Amino acid sequence: MKERGGPPPRSGEEPRGKLTSNASLAPLVWFKSGGAAETLFEPKDADDLAAFLAVLEPSVPVMALGLGSNLIVRDGGVPGVVVRLGKPFAAVERLDATSLRCGGGASGILVSSSARDAGIAGVEFLRSIPGTVGGFVRMNGGAYGREVEDVLVECEVVLRSGERRTLQASELGYTYRHSELPPQAVVVSATFRGHPGEPAAIQAEMDRIAAEREASQPLRSRTGGSTFKNPPGHKAWALIDAAGCRGLRRGDAQVSEKHCNFLLNLGSATSAEIEALGEEVRDRVRAHTGVELEWEIQRVGVFADDANKQRVGVA
Secondary structure (H helix, E strand, C coil): CCCCCCCCECCCCCCCCEEEEEEECHHHCCCCCCCEEEEEEECCCHHHHHHHHHHECCCCCEEEECCCCCEEECCCCEEEEEEECCHHHCCEEECCCCEEEEECCCEHHHHHHHHHHCCEECCHHHHHCCCEHHHHHHHCCEECCEEHHHCEEEEEEECCCCCEEEEEHHHCCCECCECCCCCCCEEEEEEEECEECCHHHHHHHHHHHHHHHHHHCCCCCEEEEECECCCCCCCHHHHHHHCCCCCCEECCEEECCCCCCEEEECCCCCHHHHHHHHHHHHHHHHHHHCCCCCECCEEECCCHHHHHHHHHCCC
């Protein structure tokens, strides 16, 4: 059953996916904090998404949501439409001896495991990145010396206008943790190319990556993954540690003692506390080293105070 509400399409057929108004996003993101989406849309497939966006009022903003791992949703919520790519977008299909087509909602673990089963090496690093294919493509996700840029052939996106388009990797303008993917475009699939490999050797590399992550990162905590990008010539965690921020707290928000480029929600931290703690870390690193840390975690939505002002009509 569809739950209706929020900004409706202007005209056209009824969406086949699920529309929910004022949908809480905290349960859907790793930090378990933040406000609600004005409208949450969970499309049935790419055609459903394209048709929905084609008739959605152009002024309504659209944001894609995968696993919610590398994300702070601000406490005032997210205006417009949040598109959540669920199970219909999680399929992984072998195309040939070295290539896989992966849905935008497929996790890194699923992609790397499917590659192993197909005898395709070179994408093991995706095992270590929390999130889904859509986020990997947009942010040029990477770890252990490799990035999406190294393995992406092409991706299919639905533009804000509803147009479906296939983009080659060379069109995305990749740099470190950045792409020039069109704003508000939703990645619905991507094709990755590796090289032939033995499944046992691929599994061994995946096991090595998993063990290294387990030993060094707070994987079982409410966290958002790596908080800041590594500045040129530096490791963000080392700069944070040198500035005396390991274990630093603001309310229930804490800099991880295990890996200090991770922020944690110890229980009841608000998104405002988590973000403010991150800004305090940036201030301390800047004062101690002169290096400006750049956020890797995406921060979306509006602050609670701003949302409250909008509700009561305060400019």
